[in-house]
Amino acid sequence: MSPLTHRIYITLFFVIAISSFLLLAINGFGYYSTPLTERPFSDLHxxxxxxxxxxxxxxxxxxIMMGVGVSSYMLRKRVRALFKFGTLKNWLExxxxLCVTGPVLVLFHTAFKFGGIVSISFWSMTAVVLSGIAGRFIYTQIPRSVKGNELDITEIKRLQNELSExxxxxxxxDEKVIDKIDSLSSKILTQSNSTFTDFFKALGLKLKVNGEINRLKTELLQKQIPESLAIQICSTAKEKVxxxxxxxILKSMHALFRYWHIFHLPFAITMFVIMIIHIIAVLIFSF
Amino acid sequence: MKNNLYLWSLILSLVLSFQTELYSQFSPGDLSNAHSNLEGMSNCFKCHTAGDKVPNSKCLDCHTQIQNLQNNGRGYHSNSEVTSKNCITCHSEHHGRNFQLIRFDSKNFDHNKTGYKLTGKHESLKCESCHQSKNIANADLKKKGKTFLGLEKNCASCHSDIHSGTLGKECQNCHSVEGFVPVKGFDHNKAAFVLTGAHKRVDCSKCHRTEKINGKDVKVFKGISFFSCQSCHKDIHEGKFGADCTSCHNTESFSQVRMANFDHGKTAFPLLGAHTKVKCSSCHGDNLLSKPKHELCTDCHSDYHSGEFTEGEIVKNCAECHSINSFSPSNFTIEKHNKIRFPLLGAHLATPCTNCHLQEEKWKFKKTEISCISCHTDFHGEELSKKYMPGDECQACHNNMSWNTVKFDHNLTGFNLLGVHSKLECKSCHFNQESNKFLFASVSGTCKSCHNDVHLGQFESDKNENVCTDCHSFENWQPSKFSHQNTKFPLTGAHSKLECSKCHKTGKIENKEVVIYKIENFLCASCHY
Structure with missing residues (x-):
C-alpha cells in the first residue's frame, strides 16, 4: 500500500467513524437527551x-463490525496462512x-440506556475501546518497521546510527549540535524503574521533543542555516530524539504491552459473550 | 494465555457479583409501578412468550376488565384501531418505575373511539370530571383510583339522579347534553297534564315541589295529583264553590271568570234584589277577583244622606230604611217613625214624607228641631202672641189631626166667650176675609171690632168701648139689659105702652137712615104736635 493509498485508507476510516458519530448524535440528540420515561412518547422512539x-x-x-474487526485481526495475526494478506499494520488500522466505528453504532443502539446484563457487554466494549486506544499508544511507543513489525535492539541501534550519520x-x-541532539533525549526523559511512570513519561514525550526541536530550529536559524534545511534537520533530529x-522506555512499554494484552482481550471476550447472551435474550423475549 | 483466562474469569465474576439478582441482567429496565409485582426472573414468561414478544393474550389474562370490554365490544379497547394493535404498542414496558404506562393525551384523545361520543357540554369537561372513582360501579376498578375504565354510558354513571329514580333511567328523554336545563327533550304536551294558558308560563317549581325522598331533596315530577286544581292551587273560596274550579275559571287567568256559571250566591255576599242587576264592574271594577268590602252598604254605595245616619264613623244600617230591591221607597215604616222622638200622629200619618223630609230637592231626615214651626209655617205671624205658642209649639191651640180643629181656652185671652159668642166659629171673629188670615192680635176684643154699629155711633162713649153691653147681652141682639127707666126719660103711663117707633123715628145720620134712639129734646111737643 502506497503512502497515498494508506493516507486515503486512513482518512476514509476517520471520516466514516467521525461522520457516523456526528450524524447519529445530531439525528438522535432530541431523543437521546429525553429522559428514559419520556422516550416511548417520542416520535423517534x-x-x-x-x-x-x-x-x-x-x-x-x-x-458485526466489532465481530469482523476483532476476528479478522486476530486471524490475520495468529493464523500463519493469512500472514501473506496485507501488512499487520494495515489490518490493525x-x-x-471497525472496533471504533462499531462501538459508536452500538452506543447509539443502546440509546444511552445502560442496564441489565447487556450493560456488562457495553461497558466491556467501552473498556476494550479505551484500552485499545491505550494499547495503540503503547504500540506506537515501541519502534517498528514500516510494515509495522517490531524492531529488535540491533535494528534500533542501526536506525539510531543511521540517523546520526x-x-x-x-x-x-558540527559536533556541538550533534552532541546536543544526542543529549536531548536524556534531557527530556530520564530513566525510571517504574513501568507506569514511564507510561506517563511516554505520554509527554512527543510534546517535550517538539519543544526542544523548536528551540533547536531557532538556534539553527540563528546560525544562518536556511529554513528549509533547518526544517529537514529538525525532522531528522526529532526522529532521532x-x-x-x-x-x-522500551522495556517498560514492552511490559505494559504484555499487561495490555491480558486486559484488552478478556474484556473483548466478555463483551462478546454477554452480547451473545443479549442476542439470545432478545430472540427469546422479543423485546 | 492462562493468566488471561484467570483475569477474564475474575473480571466476569466481579461484574456479575455486583448484580444482586440474576434477573436484572436480562431485564432491559425496571417495570413500571403498575407491573412492579412482576419483577423477577421467574415472572418473565408471565408476560413474554418465547419468540412471540408479548402477546395480547398474556396482558388480557391479567387485565380481565379490558378483556371483558373487548368481549362485549365496549370501550376504547374494543375500537378496531386499537384491537389491531398489540398492547405493548401503546403500553410498552421496562422504562423504569416511574414510567407512565398510560400516557393520556387528553387534548388529542378521540373519545369517539370509546364508543361514547362527547357532545354538548361533555366536550368542554375535563376528563376527571367523569373519570373518577366515585363514578365507577365496579369495586375492583374503583380501588384503582385513576382509571378511565368502569364508566357506563348511562347518565347515572356520572350524574347523580336528582330525581332519585322517580323518572326512570332514560335521562336523555328529557335532558340533552347541551345542558341539564332547559329540558329540551321534555314536552309537557305529551304528559298527562297538558299545560295550557297561564300554566305554560309558570315556573316548573311552582307545581313540581321539592320533597324529601330517601333523605334527599327531590323535585317531584311524577305522581303529582293534578286532577283537581286544588292539587296546586289554594281554594280561596274555601270550598264554597265546589271542587270544579273550571266552571268559573280557566287556565288563562284566574281573573277571567266565566260569569255565566258563577254563582254569586255562594260568596259571602249573595246578590239579592237590585244587586242582581248590577254590572260586576260596578262593584269589582276591572278586576273580578277584587274582593270589595261589603260589610257596609257604604262600602259600595255613597252615603246619600251625607252622614245624617252616621254614628261616629259608622253609617247605621241602611237596611233599616232601604230594601235591597230598591233604594226607594224606604221601608222606614210609620211604626219605626213612631219609635223615634217624633212619632207620627194625626194628620202627620197621612202626610207624605216629602212634606217634611224633602227640602230643596234633597232628602233630609235627621232633624235637630222637631217643633211645629220647624216644618210648618207660622201662619199667624204677628197676629198670635208667643205666649200662646210656648216652645214654638202649636199644640196650645191645634192638634195633629187637623189645623181646623182648634182647642183653645178663650178665657185665657180675657175675652170670655159667652152667649152666642161661645157658639160661634173662631173664624167668625178671627178670620179676615180680605186678608185671608186669621187675626188675633188685630182683634181688640171690643164689640165694634166685630160688630157693626147699627146705631151709627149714637151710643158711643169715650168711657166705655163696649157700651153695647149696656143694652145688649151675649145671648141675642135684643136689648134685654135696656131699661127706659134708667134713661133721662123714664116711661111712665101711656108712654110705657107705646111702641118704640112711636117715639124713635127713623132719621138720618151721615146720610144714613137709622132709628134715632138718642133723643135730646124731651119736650112733649117734640113728639106731640
Whole structure:
C-alpha cells in the first residue's frame, strides 16, 4: 500500500467513524437527551429505541463490525496462512476502524440506556475501546518497521546510527549540535524503574521533543542555516530524539504491552459473550 | 494465555457479583409501578412468550376488565384501531418505575373511539370530571383510583339522579347534553297534564315541589295529583264553590271568570234584589277577583244622606230604611217613625214624607228641631202672641189631626166667650176675609171690632168701648139689659105702652137712615104736635 493509498485508507476510516458519530448524535440528540420515561412518547422512539428500526440496525451493524474487526485481526495475526494478506499494520488500522466505528453504532443502539446484563457487554466494549486506544499508544511507543513489525535492539541501534550519520553527513552539522541532539533525549526523559511512570513519561514525550526541536530550529536559524534545511534537520533530529527516548522506555512499554494484552482481550471476550447472551435474550423475549 | 483466562474469569465474576439478582441482567429496565409485582426472573414468561414478544393474550389474562370490554365490544379497547394493535404498542414496558404506562393525551384523545361520543357540554369537561372513582360501579376498578375504565354510558354513571329514580333511567328523554336545563327533550304536551294558558308560563317549581325522598331533596315530577286544581292551587273560596274550579275559571287567568256559571250566591255576599242587576264592574271594577268590602252598604254605595245616619264613623244600617230591591221607597215604616222622638200622629200619618223630609230637592231626615214651626209655617205671624205658642209649639191651640180643629181656652185671652159668642166659629171673629188670615192680635176684643154699629155711633162713649153691653147681652141682639127707666126719660103711663117707633123715628145720620134712639129734646111737643 502506497503512502497515498494508506493516507486515503486512513482518512476514509476517520471520516466514516467521525461522520457516523456526528450524524447519529445530531439525528438522535432530541431523543437521546429525553429522559428514559419520556422516550416511548417520542416520535423517534420507534426508530431509535434499541429495538427500533434504526436502533436495531445499529446494534446489529455495530456488533458485526466489532465481530469482523476483532476476528479478522486476530486471524490475520495468529493464523500463519493469512500472514501473506496485507501488512499487520494495515489490518490493525482496519481493526481499529471497525472496533471504533462499531462501538459508536452500538452506543447509539443502546440509546444511552445502560442496564441489565447487556450493560456488562457495553461497558466491556467501552473498556476494550479505551484500552485499545491505550494499547495503540503503547504500540506506537515501541519502534517498528514500516510494515509495522517490531524492531529488535540491533535494528534500533542501526536506525539510531543511521540517523546520526544522516545529521552529520547530509546536513554537515558540527559536533556541538550533534552532541546536543544526542543529549536531548536524556534531557527530556530520564530513566525510571517504574513501568507506569514511564507510561506517563511516554505520554509527554512527543510534546517535550517538539519543544526542544523548536528551540533547536531557532538556534539553527540563528546560525544562518536556511529554513528549509533547518526544517529537514529538525525532522531528522526529532526522529532521532524520539527514537532515543522510546529506547529508554522500551522495556517498560514492552511490559505494559504484555499487561495490555491480558486486559484488552478478556474484556473483548466478555463483551462478546454477554452480547451473545443479549442476542439470545432478545430472540427469546422479543423485546 | 492462562493468566488471561484467570483475569477474564475474575473480571466476569466481579461484574456479575455486583448484580444482586440474576434477573436484572436480562431485564432491559425496571417495570413500571403498575407491573412492579412482576419483577423477577421467574415472572418473565408471565408476560413474554418465547419468540412471540408479548402477546395480547398474556396482558388480557391479567387485565380481565379490558378483556371483558373487548368481549362485549365496549370501550376504547374494543375500537378496531386499537384491537389491531398489540398492547405493548401503546403500553410498552421496562422504562423504569416511574414510567407512565398510560400516557393520556387528553387534548388529542378521540373519545369517539370509546364508543361514547362527547357532545354538548361533555366536550368542554375535563376528563376527571367523569373519570373518577366515585363514578365507577365496579369495586375492583374503583380501588384503582385513576382509571378511565368502569364508566357506563348511562347518565347515572356520572350524574347523580336528582330525581332519585322517580323518572326512570332514560335521562336523555328529557335532558340533552347541551345542558341539564332547559329540558329540551321534555314536552309537557305529551304528559298527562297538558299545560295550557297561564300554566305554560309558570315556573316548573311552582307545581313540581321539592320533597324529601330517601333523605334527599327531590323535585317531584311524577305522581303529582293534578286532577283537581286544588292539587296546586289554594281554594280561596274555601270550598264554597265546589271542587270544579273550571266552571268559573280557566287556565288563562284566574281573573277571567266565566260569569255565566258563577254563582254569586255562594260568596259571602249573595246578590239579592237590585244587586242582581248590577254590572260586576260596578262593584269589582276591572278586576273580578277584587274582593270589595261589603260589610257596609257604604262600602259600595255613597252615603246619600251625607252622614245624617252616621254614628261616629259608622253609617247605621241602611237596611233599616232601604230594601235591597230598591233604594226607594224606604221601608222606614210609620211604626219605626213612631219609635223615634217624633212619632207620627194625626194628620202627620197621612202626610207624605216629602212634606217634611224633602227640602230643596234633597232628602233630609235627621232633624235637630222637631217643633211645629220647624216644618210648618207660622201662619199667624204677628197676629198670635208667643205666649200662646210656648216652645214654638202649636199644640196650645191645634192638634195633629187637623189645623181646623182648634182647642183653645178663650178665657185665657180675657175675652170670655159667652152667649152666642161661645157658639160661634173662631173664624167668625178671627178670620179676615180680605186678608185671608186669621187675626188675633188685630182683634181688640171690643164689640165694634166685630160688630157693626147699627146705631151709627149714637151710643158711643169715650168711657166705655163696649157700651153695647149696656143694652145688649151675649145671648141675642135684643136689648134685654135696656131699661127706659134708667134713661133721662123714664116711661111712665101711656108712654110705657107705646111702641118704640112711636117715639124713635127713623132719621138720618151721615146720610144714613137709622132709628134715632138718642133723643135730646124731651119736650112733649117734640113728639106731640
Amino acid at each position: 420507534s426508530a431509535l429505541k434499541p429495538s427500533g428500526t434504526l436502533g436495531h440496525f445499529l446494534g446489529i451493524a455495530g456488533s 482496519f481493526h481499529i476502524f 544522516k545529521l552529520k553527513e547530509d546536513y554537515n552539522l 524520539m527514537l532515543d527516548g522510546r529506547v529508554k
